[in-house]
Amino acid sequence: DTAVSQTPKYLVTQMGNDKSIKCEQNLGHDTMYWYKQDSKKFLKIMFSYNNKELIINETVPNRFSPKSPDKAHLNLHINSLELGDSAVYFCASSLSPTGERAFFGQGTRLTVV
């Protein structure tokens, strides 16, 4: 039973398209995150939600819009995809907003062509 699951695992799409990545956790955690890992493996936080409320919003283009329908789900919608958006996107969750012991999903490899 996967603790943090993301769909899809791979996503190939053309520039200008709009796409969504879904994330669900069954750990009973209150806090969820989106991280971006670029081609050099650098991991950087994008957003954090605690009990459906946005608590961290890094400097991310407003083409990226997270949505949390409930505390077990955090989706990421990306408008007008650009080549530079190609990366691996990881969802993660932690028990509380202190962020300790964050558990990562398996990642979504997004390729924009």
Added chain:
Amino acid sequence: GENVEQHPSTLSVQEGDSAVIKCTYSDSASNYFPWYKQELGKRPQLIIDIRSNVGEKKDQRIAVTLNKTAKHFSLHITETQPEDSAVYFCAAAVSKAAGNKLTFGGGTRVLVKP
């Protein structure tokens, strides 16, 4: 904001030898320091973490040390095995109820040669 530097970027060791990865952080308020291991094509997995009220923590073959004064912390892997080959990331955060932001180092690619 927090800045975390990690060295070396690559590390090749012979099986059975020890591996040491070092990180420095800039924000003296940081109080939580996890280490993650990421195998090729897989998710980052937490392997050990330390809070600022302790100087050292061990779990079998891995240990982490923290020097708050110097603002650096290190990961030590003893008796390395081929399955230790992966990318290792350190991170630092100010752990607080209002929202914790993990800032990651650039990663160290460890190769254990049999």
